[in-house]
Amino acid sequence: MATTNYENLQCLLPPSWKTSIAEWLREDTPSFDYGGYVVGDSDEVAILYGKSKGKLAGVPFFNEIFDQCGCRVEWLLKEGDEFDPATTEKKRYEVARVYGKARSLLLGERVALNTISRCSGIATRATKLANLKEKHQWQGVVAGTRKTTPGFRLVEKYGMLVGGVDTHRVDLSSMIMLKDNHIWSQGSITAATKQAKKVGGFALKVEVECRTEAEAEEAISAGADIVMLDNFKPDDLKATAKRLKEKFSNRSVLIEASGGISEDNIVDYFDDSVDVISLGSLSHGVPIIDFSLKIQPRNYKI
Template sequence: MDSPPDLSPLLPAPRLQALAQAWLEEDAPGPDYAALAVGQALCRAQLLCKSPGVLAGLPFAEAVWAATGCTVARRAAEGQPVAPVAVVAEVRGPGAGVLLGERVALNCLGRCSGVATAAARAVRLARAVGWPGTVAGTRKTTPGFRLVEKYGLLVGGAHPHRYGLADAVMLKDNHLLAAGAPLAQVVREARQVAGFALRLEVECGSAAEALEAAGAGADIVMLDNFNPETLQAAAAAVKAAHPGVTVEASGGISEATLPRFLGPHVDVVSMGSLTQAAPALDFSLRVLPGEGDGPC
């Protein structure tokens, strides 16, 4: 397996620092009394992955431990498969700092690696049937953990989709209902606002809506909550009339049903389950006997 690219440059250092600080303040809003039993003696600990999957999230763990005065040396590469019980990193620093960051760092790694593992499985399923399109996530992410989960999607080989509302103009069914105007009119007005820099996507509940949206200027039509057979027919109709429009399938697609939604006229399949339903990988920290560094 080829080594995956290093995606950590995508993570702004100030944002990592701010997230690490917020997570630590949530976990330790007051004194950590157990730290008195450990003190500031230097410690060395191994970071272990205890379940199989794809490793992701080390930059977040590193930011957490950096905030507690510790350093992390990687022993495994992100994006690579890991098997139990693999040592993925070594942590060094004051004993109180190592343990203060432990739970937060493990939570980040478990969640991020779980998303990366789910994403990698979905991409592998798509490629196994010869489908060349894009497997994507959605904005169905855990509050406060969006960057972690979007990064996990990328590490797993999926597309993160929109990070936030400003990344594209997406008109969903409620936008169209709230606008109280014909679909084509709403799409044309949104097209003017989007300008040249933003793509315009419209969520559609029927083939007729998809054709109308594409004809009015949508760059992407999302065929939402279609059954696989109806989806393929609608996608073919859109591509026949508007070959340059991107067709996205979404809504209730799971790993088990994914192959049924793949087809020659579908460009993107977006799956909320990659973030909402991905089980976390199990990580633990094991403090090692000191080697002249102190009682730890």
């Protein structure tokens, strides 16, 4: 199995990502930094501790937050490394050190912790799902959805990549997905699919959300590249997917399963006829990984 160079994932980030971080910092300190006045400008070192078991994700964001605050980060773990505080004497795992002025460390602290905690939480859940796929030797794709936090999607999708799953479509411009409201507007799956094909051209795939086998057949016949079997029970899903693959064996259509699928039951949906399983729970309601940032006593030794 090929390994991922997690450190190269930063190359995926668009030019706007650093501007987004500047906005996060502006939101957190819109006027006077009263706490910064209290702690002053002394040179200090703070340690980033991991306090719950998980996978580290979000290093570029953490670095940029502190860079914009005039601080320097020295990592003791790498992006994608797993850690467990229970293995340490103090039940907290030293992940990184941050050097800078006291007020600057505190300017970046909460924004950085919020970001890395959420990103690492998503990567940790994604890793569990990727491991289940590997354990059961399923050859399909585990993917996230667009159920992400407004303004924070880039971080959440990045966390999925660190965790080893697919991001699915990142936004409305990435792929054309026709759901019930799109179909309603045109009166039929066929009409909606033809409209989508007109504007999407050869470059964009068209996916259609289907509630029945008959709808899936109509979507494939109309030219859909992917059909999503939505809210099917595992046995019904497998049987339907198999029949569709056999009936349209001359088409390279992908079958996606979605709706009601979680870490607890995803194994029930694994099948050779199913190409993609997408889960909103990869970004929706994911527990964070707990981190803290502690400025060290003046006599702290590196």
